[in-house]
Amino acid sequence: MSLxxxxxxxxxxxxxxxxxxxxxxxxxxxxxxxxxxxxxRLAAAMNTLVSSIDIEPDNVEWEPDDRTxxxxxxxxxxxxxxxxTDIDGHVLDASxxxxxxxxxxxIASTASSAPALExxxxxxxxxxxxxxxQASQISEGDLHRQRTAEEIEKGxxxxxxxxxGISQVVMRQATQNLIxxxxxxxxxxxxxxxxxxxxxxxxxxxxxxxxxxxxxAMSSRDLNQRLPAxxxxxxxxxxxxxxxxxxxxxxxxxxxQRRFTGDASHQLRTPLxxxxxxxxxxxxxxxSAEEYQExxxxxxxQVRKLNALVESLLFxxxxxxxxxxxxxxxxxxxxxxxxxxxSWKSPQENAVVRFExxxxxxxxxxxxxxxxxxxxxxxxxxxxxxxxxxxPVVVHLIESKRRVGFCIEDEGSGMSxxxxxxxxxxxxxxxxxxxxxxxxxxxxxxxxxxxSAAMNGTIEVESQPNRGSRFSVWLTRSEA
Numbered sequence: 452m453s454l455x456x457x458x459x460x461x462x463x464x465x466x467x468x469x470x471x472x473x474x475x476x477x478x479x480x481x482x483x484x485x486x487x488x489x490x491x492r493l494a495a496a497m498n499t500l501v502s503s504i505d506i507e508p509d510n511v512e513w514e515p516d517d518r519t520x521x522x523x524x525x526x527x528x529x530x531x532x533x534x535x536t537d538i539d540g541h542v543l544d545a546s547x548x549x550x551x552x553x554x555x556x557x558i559a560s561t562a563s564s565a566p567a568l569e570x571x572x573x574x575x576x577x578x579x580x581x582x583x584x585q586a587s588q589i590s591e592g593d594l595h596r597q598r599t600a601e602e603i604e605k606g607x608x609x610x611x612x613x614x615x616g617i618s619q620v621v622m623r624q625a626t627q628n629l630i631x632x633x634x635x636x637x638x639x640x641x642x643x644x645x646x647x648x649x650x651x652x653x654x655x656x657x658x659x660x661x662x663x664x665x666x667x668a669m670s671s672r673d674l675n676q677r678l679p680a681x682x683x684x685x686x687x688x689x690x691x692x693x694x695x696x697x698x699x700x701x702x703x704x705x706x707x708q709r710r711f712t713g714d715a716s717h718q719l720r721t722p723l724x725x726x727x728x729x730x731x732x733x734x735x736x737x738x739s740a741e742e743y744q745e746x747x748x749x750x751x752x753q754v755r756k757l758n759a760l761v762e763s764l765l766f767x768x769x770x771x772x773x774x775x776x777x778x779x780x781x782x783x784x785x786x787x788x789x790x791x792x793x794s795w796k797s798p799q800e801n802a803v804v805r806f807e808x809x810x811x812x813x814x815x816x817x818x819x820x821x822x823x824x825x826x827x828x829x830x831x832x833x834x835x836x837x838x839x840x841x842x843p844v845v846v847h848l849i850e851s852k853r854r855v856g857f858c859i860e861d862e863g864s865g866m867s868x869x870x871x872x873x874x875x876x877x878x879x880x881x882x883x884x885x886x887x888x889x890x891x892x893x894x895x896x897x898x899x900x901x902x903s904a905a906m907n908g909t910i911e912v913e914s915q916p917n918r919g920s921r922f923s924v925w926l927t928r929s930e931a
Contacts, residue, residue, distance in 0.1 A: 455652045474633040485622050493580045496522050496531045496615040510586050510607040529621040536612045554616045579616030674702040722753040784814040802835045807847035816926040822902045829895040830859045830922045838863035854925045862919040871912050875900040
């Protein structure tokens with residue numbers, strides 16, 4: 452099922468639940484209103500009839516010829532049926548409504564031997580009230596005595612029974628019509644929402660479809676393609692920007708990997724070409740032992756260079772999650788610098804390296820001594836390699852408010868600001884380094900940056916052309 456259909460099903464299900472709940476609420480409210488209105492009409496009709504009865508201390512009088520009882524119709528066109536009987540059940544007066552006889556039969560079939568003073572009941576399609584009206588000072592014995600002809604002619608009785616009722620057929624028919632009307636309107640509204648919702652969902656998700664089509668058309672051969680912009684300013688636009696930023700990072704990573712592979716191939720090809728050339732020249736004819744030794748010396752030198760280059764490439768190519776970096780430990784930088792000075796050997800005899808003891812407070816960091824020494828060796832080798840002979844190279848400790856570290860300063864050829872921004876990229880070499888003809892692979896600073904990051908540190912560079920460079924290695928100060 453497509454996203455459009457899933458979203459449409461969800462919305463239509465929610466709409467159906469709302470419509471069913473609304474229809475049920477309307478039905479219950481209307482049904483309650485009709486019942487309350489029927490009860491009020493019955494109560495009003497009962498009060499009208501009872502108020503028309505003359506209640507004396509010893510009898511009650513009902514004279515139908517002297518009274519005209521007219522009760523209004525209900526909101527559904529139904530009428531209130533009523534009749535009045537004496538204590539023996541003889542009908543004295545009744546409404547002219549056609550349903551009055553049915554109401555009398557209903558009351559007769561459910562009447563008990565002793566009439567109730569007041570009754571509110573429903574049954575067999577009728578809702579009715581019954582009230583027993585009697586004289587205020589009549590005894591129980593006189594209640595059922597036989598009335599004389601004169602009393603009957605005058606309309607005098609010991610008690611009367613008043614019954615009013617409303618047929619529930621009209622109300623039931625009205626509620627059924629209401630149910631059908633709500634169902635028809637609900638289905639029509641639901642169908643209209645289905646058609647409109649499908650169109651709206653398709654239009655709302657059209658940017659997603661375009662992005663999916665654009666993503667499907669992308670390939671590794673053309674990494675500069677991006678997803679089409681979504682100018683809606685909503686979550687889809689945010690997702691679009693996030694995917695395009697991801698594609699930017701992937702393109703940068705692929706480009707870096709492509710450049711890394713090309714540079715690595717070039718760096719590996721040079722020593723291999725030298726080794727192959729020396730071997731072919733040596734095998735063209737028989738040579739002396741000294742000449743073979745010279746060839747083997749060249750081959751050994753190139754193999755060492757090739758081995759160091761391969762080790763550096765493997766280190767940089769390894770993913771961070773696969774790097775078997777040792778655990779960090781608390782380290783006193785002052786003591787480490789002293790130990791490093793003792794163990795370090797300059798690669799050039801004419802190098803002038805000066806270790807200065809700087810007084811810093813709490814030079815305790817979380818680091819690894821061998822990794823820190825590898826960083827210092829790479830930086831020192833570069834400083835000596837690209838500095839004039841006998842020019843000083845200074846190593847000393849530095850500190851700030853929350854960080855502590857060491858820096859290496861030289862008076863070498865230096866770099867421009869544009870070159871400083873690329874100095875930690877693999878195989879990068881400045882123009883002055885390339886012009887000097889000094890051998891190098893451009894991997895030392897990349898390795899130093901990687902090791903520094905593994906210890907949660909950074910390397911900052913300050914350099915000016917022909918005025919030297921300053922490499923500062925910063926580590927977080929440890930409270931311990």
